[in-house]
Amino acid sequence: MSGPSLPENTPLPVRPAPSGGLLSWIDRRLPVISAFRQEYVDFPMPRNLNALWNFGAILTVVLVLMLATGIFLAMNYTPTTGEAFMSIEMIERQLPGGWMLRAMHMTGASLFMAALYIHLFRGLYYGSYKQPREILWLTGLVLLLMAMVTAFAGYVLPWGQMSYWGADVAGKAVGAVPVIGPALEHIMEGSDQLGDIFLHRFFVLHFVMAFGIVAVVALHVMALHVSGPNNPTGQPVPARETVPFHPYYTTKDVTGLVLFALVFVALAFLWPDLLSEPENYRPANPMHTPADIEPExxxxxxxxxxxxxxxxxxxxxxxxxxxxxxxxxxxxxxxxxxxxxxxxxxxxxxxxxxxxxxxxxxxxxxxxxxxxxxxxxxxxxxxxxxxxxxxxxxxxxxxxxxx
Ligand code: HEM
Structure with a gap:
């Protein structure tokens, strides 16, 4: 077997750009419609992708949901140690629909990470990291790191007991790096103890990283479209074995999303506390260490x-x-x-x-x-x-x- 060449999947014939009318007028000046058709609607996909290939679309939709709910939460959150916990309580109890925004954001974070692990192990199992998909793999790993930093920074924001003591453990771990550790810890915490500067820094970090993730997802998908998707056999797919993305994979992705949404809704609305730590519903208290410090x-x-x-x-x-x-x-x-x-x-x-x-x-x-x-x-x-x-x-x- 020889190494695969680029591109692996021979493209299907592409439909011409819309002729006549406003869309055609726009497309001749800014070819977004024909690009969308070529890269999504008509994109040649292997016929044999299994349900594990649904998780990229699931991740994309959950990311959008996280950004949408996150923006509304940020409008009502106060990043100071004196008010952070109360502002979250206010969102939960007084803001119309606030409890729902928060339940969706918290459940979304957990399910995003779960989908991310499944997506990653899928790639490892089917060898999707091999050439010519190395950059696709590396951008995925950058996304993993960014998602971890975003999730950690987000968990600090409610300023509950676990937020505080989790940050304390992380700070001490960073401080244990030889030579530069104490300086790194100081940069992370902003002062000698966890306080307003730290919370403000992590609020900005959480917000900025979330939008950074969107930019890296664009690169990730761009890299995917250079080589085309891998498939469960790992073999290159000839053109006659491909189908256009729409309607075949739009329907399949929507089916996957509906099933995922059922799990999401059950967790967010029936068991909202299943994945969260009760200790974090107590305000941060630097004078009282919880019996068990445990991350998400x-x-x-x-x-x-x-x-x-x-x-x-x-x-x-x-x-x-x-x-x-x-x-x-x-x-x-x-x-x-x-x-x-x-x-x-x-x-x-x-x-x-x-x-x-x-x-x-x-x-x-x-x-x-x-x-x-x-x-x-x-x-x-x-x-x-x-x-x-x-x-x-x-x-x-x-x-x-x-x-
Ligand atoms: C924000 C997080 C991420 C988003 C939104 C995302 C999105 C996507 C999408 C839409 C696809 C195409 C559909 C699919 O194959 O499922 C895809 C494919 C892929 N992703 Fe991700 N991804 C993310 C994170 C990751 C991570 C952490 C890795 C692992 C390092 C990764 C590695 C890959 C690979 C290797 C493929 C091609 C899979 C194949 O065709 O076999 N992605 N991603």
Whole structure:
């Protein structure tokens, strides 16, 4: 099998731009309509994409929802330590529909991160990081980091107990970096203790990052349209095996979105507190440390990793490396075979990665003590072992066999 060439999916014949009328007049001067037709309506898509390919569209729609609800929340929020908690209470209890805005924003954050992890593991499983999609993969990882920073900054804003003490733990972890740590901690916190400057900084960071994400999504989708989507087989798709995006994938994406919306609505309106931490409904109190300091569920695997390593700085390096290693995956795995469907060893390894990730989350929840500490270390070894040992070895074997 030889390496794929660009572009992989031969384009379908493109319909001409609208002829006559206002649309045609605009299109001849600003070809947005023909560009939209070419890049969306008529874009050639492999016929065999499964439901895991719905998550890009789901992420895009949830992102829009987060921006829309976030703007209205920001109009009623006050970023000072004296008033932040009360302004959130006011949104919940007095602002018409405020409770709904907040429930949607909070549930949206959790489900966005869940969709992001599914989207990422889909890419890993089907080898969507391999050439020619390296930049697509890297922009995705930048989005992951930006989403994490945005979510963390957002969690600080209600200025509840968990907001405060979570920020305190993060600040101390940053401060543990040798040499530059204390300076970094000071830059992050803005003064010697967590106060108005810190809260104001994180409010701006949250807002700016959210719009930054939109810009990077544009690059991400642009990169996707250069190579076209991968597919579950990982093989290049000939033109006769493609279908236009509309109506085939518009209907499929809408179906996926409706199913996702059911979960969203159930969580937001029936169980709004299922994913949130009750301790954060108490105002921040620097004089009283909660019995259990724990981040939101989507940070638990990294928190577990942080705690499984004996030194604070070592834990920070391990947590950073767990994402850092994803940036070099396209080069750790030069095998010409893409999809794990055709790579039994990688398939087993991927199952190990997912199980290790969940176990690291459980370790984070149980504070890496006693047996949990051992579980955390074994899970970390399996996670890194897949990327740094199994994947390169598999690739080398497969390349030898292909020659
Ligand atoms: C704000 C977050 C993100 C948004 C809105 C987004 C959006 C999209 C969309 C709309 C697609 C095309 C539909 C699909 O394949 O599902 C896509 C594809 C893709 N995304 Fe993302 N994405 C995001 C984050 C990520 C992350 C964190 C990664 C992983 C590093 C990633 C990697 C990919 C890859 C590899 C593809 C091509 C998949 C294939 O065709 O096999 N994306 N993304």
């Amino acid at each position: 569920w989507y940070f638990l695997p990294f928190y577990g990793l942080l705690q499984s390593v004996p030194s604070k700085f070592g834990g920070l390096v391990a947590a950073g490396a767990s994402i850092g290693v994803l940036f070099v995956v396209p080069w750790l795995d030069p095998s010409p075979i893409r999809s794990a469907r055709s790579r039994p060893l990688c398939r087993a390894g991927m199952a190990g990665v997912v199980i290790s990730f969940v176990l690291m989350g459980l370790v984070g929840r149980h504070h890496a003590e006693g047996a949990w500490m051992i579980v955390g270390r074994i899970a970390a070894l399996c996670y890194f072992g897949y990327f740094l040992v199994l994947l390169p070895l598999c690739a080398r074997r497969e390349m030898r066999r292909e020659r």
